[in-house]
Amino acid sequence: xxxxxxxxxxxxxxxxxxxxxxxxxxxxxxxxxxxxxxxxxxxxxxxxxxxxxxxxxxxxxxxxxxxxxxxxxxxxxxxxxxxxxxxxxxxxxxxxxxxxxxxxxxxxxxxxxxxxxxxxxxxxxxxxxxxxxxxxxxxxxxxxxxxxxxxxxxxxxxxxxxxxxxxxxxxxxxxxxxxxxxxxxxxxxxxxxxxxxxxxxxxxxxxxxxxxxxxxxxxxxxxxxxxxxxxxxxxxxxxxxxxxxxxxxxxxxxxxxxxxxxxxxxxxxxxxxxxxxxxxxxxxxxxxxxxxxxxxxxxxxxxxxxxxxxxxxxxxxxxxxxxxxxxxxxxxxxxxxxxxxxxxxxxxxxxxxxxxxxxxxxxxxxxxxxxxxxxxxxxxxxxxxxxxxxxxxxxxxxxxxxxxxxxxxxxxxxxxxxxxxxxxxxxxxxxxxxxxxxxxxxxxxxxxxxxxxxxxxxxxxxxxxxxxxxxxxxxxxxxxxxxxxxxxxxxxxxx
Amino acid sequence: xxxxxxxxxxxxxxxxxxxxxxxxxxxxxxxxxxxxxxxxxxxxxxxxxxxxxxxxxxxxxxxxxxxxxxxxxxxxxxxxxxxxxxxxxxxxxxxxxxxxxxxx
Numbered sequence: 001x002x003x004x005x006x007x008x009x010x011x012x013x014x015x016x017x018x019x020x021x022x023x024x025x026x027x028x029x030x031x032x033x034x035x036x037x038x039x040x041x042x043x044x045x046x047x048x049x050x051x052x053x054x055x056x057x058x059x060x061x062x063x064x065x066x067x068x069x070x071x072x073x074x075x076x077x078x079x080x081x082x083x084x085x086x087x088x089x090x091x092x093x094x095x096x097x098x099x100x101x102x103x104x105x106x107x108x109x110x111x112x113x114x115x116x117x118x119x120x121x122x123x124x125x126x127x128x129x130x131x132x133x134x135x136x137x138x139x140x141x142x143x144x145x146x147x148x149x150x151x152x153x154x155x156x157x158x159x160x161x162x163x164x165x166x167x168x169x170x171x172x173x174x175x176x177x178x179x180x181x182x183x184x185x186x187x188x189x190x191x192x193x194x195x196x197x198x199x200x201x202x203x204x205x206x207x208x209x210x211x212x213x214x215x216x217x218x219x220x221x222x223x224x225x226x227x228x229x230x231x232x233x234x235x236x237x238x239x240x241x242x243x244x245x246x247x248x249x250x251x252x253x254x255x256x257x258x259x260x261x262x263x264x265x266x267x268x269x270x271x272x273x274x275x276x277x278x279x280x281x282x283x284x285x286x287x288x289x290x291x292x293x294x295x296x297x298x299x300x301x302x303x304x305x306x307x308x309x310x311x312x313x314x315x316x317x318x319x320x321x322x323x324x325x326x327x328x329x330x331x332x333x334x335x336x337x338x339x340x341x342x343x344x345x346x347x348x349x350x351x352x353x354x355x356x357x358x359x360x361x362x363x364x365x366x367x368x369x370x371x372x373x374x375x376x377x378x379x380x381x382x383x384x385x386x387x388x389x390x391x392x393x394x395x396x397x398x399x400x401x402x403x404x405x406x407x408x409x410x411x412x413x414x415x416x417x418x419x420x421x422x423x424x425x426x427x428x429x430x431x432x433x434x435x436x437x438x439x440x441x442x443x444x445x446x447x448x449x450x451x452x453x454x455x456x457x458x459x460x461x462x463x464x465x466x467x468x469x470x471x472x473x474x475x476x477x478x479x480x481x482x483x484x485x486x487x488x489x490x491x492x493x494x495x
Numbered sequence: 496x497x498x499x500x501x502x503x504x505x506x507x508x509x510x511x512x513x514x515x516x517x518x519x520x521x522x523x524x525x526x527x528x529x530x531x532x533x534x535x536x537x538x539x540x541x542x543x544x545x546x547x548x549x550x551x552x553x554x555x556x557x558x559x560x561x562x563x564x565x566x567x568x569x570x571x572x573x574x575x576x577x578x579x580x581x582x583x584x585x586x587x588x589x590x591x592x593x594x595x596x597x598x599x
Contacts, residue, residue, distance in 0.1 A: 128560055135567050139574050146578050152585050158578045159591065163529050166571060167520050170536030173564060174513050177543035181506075184551060186560070 001062035001494065008064035011056070011071040014049040014079060018116040021045035022109045029105020039094040042108035046090055046115065050083040061491025063125070067187055070125040070491050077338055077487035078122035078255040081345060085248030086115040088349045088462070092240035095459040097360045098148065099238050107147060111244070114140035118252035125263075127176050127186040130256055131169075134216060137252060138165045141245060145237040157236025164219065164229035172216025178209035188264035189493060192277070195265055201279040210265075210282055214289070217260065220253030221319045224293040231300075234312035239359060242308060243352040246315045247345045254319075254341060258326055258334065261286065263490040272331035273414075287327045291422055294320025298429045306366050307355045310433060311348070314392060317430060318344050324407050324423055328414040331488055336406035338484040339477075343403035346473065347391040350466035353459065354385040361453040370437050372446030378453035380460065382441040384467040389434040391470045394427050398474040406481070505546030513539035526582070526589040530575045537568045 009016070024045075025038060032038070053076060061072035089111060093099050099107060117136030124130035142165065146158025180186055182205065183194035195201065218226040234242045265280040276283055297317030304310040322344065325337030355365065358381065362369050374382035391400035404427065411420045473480060512535055519532030541561045548557025579589050586593070 128556075128563065132563060132567070135571070139570055142574050142578060146581060149581060150585070155578070155582050155585055159526060159582055162571075162575050162578055163520075163526070163533075163591070166530065166533035166575065167517075167536070169571075170516065170533050170540070173537060173540040174509075174543070177509075177540045177547070177560075180544060180557065180560070181547040181551070186556060 002067060003062050003064050005065055008062075008069070011062065011064055012069075014052040014056075014083070015116055015119050017045060017049050017052060018112050018119070021048075022113050022116070025105050025109040025112065029103070029109070035104040038104045038108055039090060042112060043087060043090045043094070045112060046083060046086040049115070049119075050080065050087065053080050053083060060494075061489070063491075063493075064123070067189070068126050068129045069120065069123040071123065072491035073487045073489040074259070074491075075123040075255070077483065078251055079119050081251045081342060082115060082118045082122065082248050085244060085251065085345060085349070086111065088353075088466075089240045089244035089248065091462050092243060092353060092356055092459070093238075095360070095456060095462075096238065096240050096356055097363075099240060107144070110140050110143050111241075114144065114244070115248070118248055121252040122255035122259075124256060125188045125259065127179065127188075127191075127260075130260070131173060131176060131216075134172075134220065134256065135169055137220075137249060138169060141165075141241075141249060144241045144244070145233055147241070148238055151236075153236040154238065155236075157233045160236075161229050161233045164226075168216050168219035168226060171212050175209040175212025175215070178205060179213070182206060182209070188260070191264050192267070192492075195277045195279040196267065197279075203279055203281070206279050207281060207285075210280060211285065213260070214285065217253060217257045218289065221250050221257060221323075222316050223289050223319055223323065224296045224316065225289075227293070227297070227316050230316055231309050231312040234315070235306060235308045235365075239308070239352055239356040242312075243349050243356075246311070246352065247349050250315070250319060251341050251345065254322060254326075254337070258337070259490065261326065262334070263492050266329070268331075274329040274331075276329070283327055283329055286323065287419070290320055290323035290327050291419070292320075293317070293323060294423065294426045298426050298433075301430070301433045304433070305368070307358075307370070307437065308352075308365050310367070310437075311351055311355070314430065314434070315344075315348060317426065318348070318392070320426070321404065321407055321423060324411055324419060327419075328411055328416055330410060330414055332410040332413060333407075335481075335484050335488050336403075336410040338487055339406050339481055340403040342480055342484070343391070343399040343473075346466055346469050347388045347398070347400050350463065350470060351385060351388040351392065353463050353466065354381045354388065357381050357456070357459050357463065358453060360456070360459070362451045367437055367440055369450070370440045371444045371450065373441040373453065376446045376450055376452050378441075380455075381453060381463065384463050385441065386438050387467050387470050389438055391474070393431050393434045396474075397471065399470050399477065399480075400474070402474055402477045502546055502550040505542055505550075509539045509542040509546070512536075512542065524590050524592050526579045526591055527576075529591065530572060530579075534568055534572070537564055540564060 120133035142162045148154035183191040222230040266274045266276050294317045301313035322340045325333040391398035394400045394404040516532045516535030544557040544561045
């Protein structure tokens with residue numbers, strides 16, 4: 001189905017709601033004197049978008065806006081995930097000491113605009129649209145990162161993000177221009193047809209163009225060697241924004257990357273296994289990126305003393321695990337990747353939330369601030385953080401274990417034995433640095449001069465939900481894997 | 496068009512411009528200098544789009560893409576300069592090495 005502009009709108013309701021929400025927030029910021037309810041309004045809008053996605057009629061799929069966007073199950077999964085990430089980010093912003101003194105209306109409007117950009121990334125099926133959506137997310141993220149106007153670290157993080165982001169997007173757009181020259185179109189379907197014809201294609205040029213495009217996509221998911229911005233930006237940005245970048249932006253990057261590398265430049269063979277097109281030899285390239293991403297992320301995390309920085313390197317390594325599902329070229333792998341991204345959302349958002357609770361109470365983010373946390377009034381956050389970190393390591397009875405299990409099962413089934421061994425070794429290494437904060441919280445005595453952590457209903461509520469989800473979905477994960485199963489469908493035209 | 500200017504000439508021009516932009520980004524320490532380098536990289540892509548569109552027959556995709564890239568470059572410059580201005584107000588410098596407090 002190729003829908004025109006008007007007919008497409010019925011599949012575009014979540015995006016329309018977000019657009020309206022952005023406008024309402026900006027206008028309300030000008031009118032109302034008491035800015036506190038604006039955060040609640042933003043939360044309601046994000047939740048509304050999630051509801052609209054949930055009631056979206058299940059059908060086979062359609063092209064929207066003359067093949068600029070595509071409506072399919074795969075996009076729906078990522079839109080739901082991104083809406084959840086936005087809700088957590090807004091919730092945390094309301095409970096954060098850092099952002100509560102900023103211009104509330106603008107802040108939430110830009111946050112929702114960024115969410116809108118991520119939705120579009122998850123649906124783009126034309127390289128022009130993909131590039132515009134990616135830039136939309138980047139530009140709003142730069143502003144959000146530097147939102148603490150008088151905080152030196154926040155400003156510096158914004159500058160670094162901007163420079164790395166600008167270079168990555170400049171590189172990507174140059175690569176896209178070569179693909180345009182070779183394929184004669186920017187539509188994913190047309191690129192697929194052009195690259196499928198063997199023989200007279202300049203294979204080396206296509207490969208270089210793919211490397212250049214990977215710079216833009218890899219920068220969004222913070223894959224090595226395009227990860228350099230991530231530790232600095234994650235450390236400098238306000239914690240709710242760090243969370244949003246770590247879970248939302250990364251999910252959107254994975255959506256675009258998978259949609260580009262699978263339906264656009266590969267084709268689906270029998271039995272759910274994919275094959276790279278003759279003119280586009282990408283699996284080896286992505287395999288190398290995947291291996292160095294998880295290894296370097298884990299090794300660099302070993303020597304971190306700042307919690308945000310530690311979690312930044314950990315999230316680089318986690319992106320490497322999820323990439324394992326992408327490089328093995330099977331539907332099984334994609335399904336495992338979808339599940340893993342959901343698991344990563346639950347546990348990483350939870351870990352950052354505890355970091356925020358401690359930062360709210362003590363104003364510190366270094367691991368030293370967690371000394372004896374369990375014995376100075378912070379027993380609940382300490383237990384929750386332990387759950388999230390154990391889940392990130394992949395200890396059984398947590399959702400992180402199930403996610404890793406599906407990934408490794410898919411990898412082994414596709415006979416990538418070396419990759420599986422590297423992944424398992426990496427998980428073992430990660431145990432060391434995930435344990436460091438846990439040891440600090442439980443086994444070290446408090447010195448006595450630390451600020452006690454006090455109970456805040458708002459933040460503790462969300463923390464409880466995420467911690468329960470980590471455990472409960474680690475024991476009963478059927479609904480999530482069933483959702484991932486249903487989402488394993490790219491719309492590539494009526495067949 | 497005369498003088499035997501072909502698609503290759505434009506592609507080489509674009510490549511040179513892209514490499515100059517990349518060189519500028521890698522060597523400059525002044526934040527605005529780096530932004531200028533990024534601008535060169537974007538314009539290298541623009542030359543490619545226009546060249547491919549012109550020599551590849553009657554397609555408007557290339558021209559439209561170039562217009563979008565110009566618009567995005569402007570948006571990026573606005574946000575970039577805003578961030579640099581805020582940095583300058585805080586630190587009184589826009590040298591990217593001098594702003595270094597986050598590392599490790």
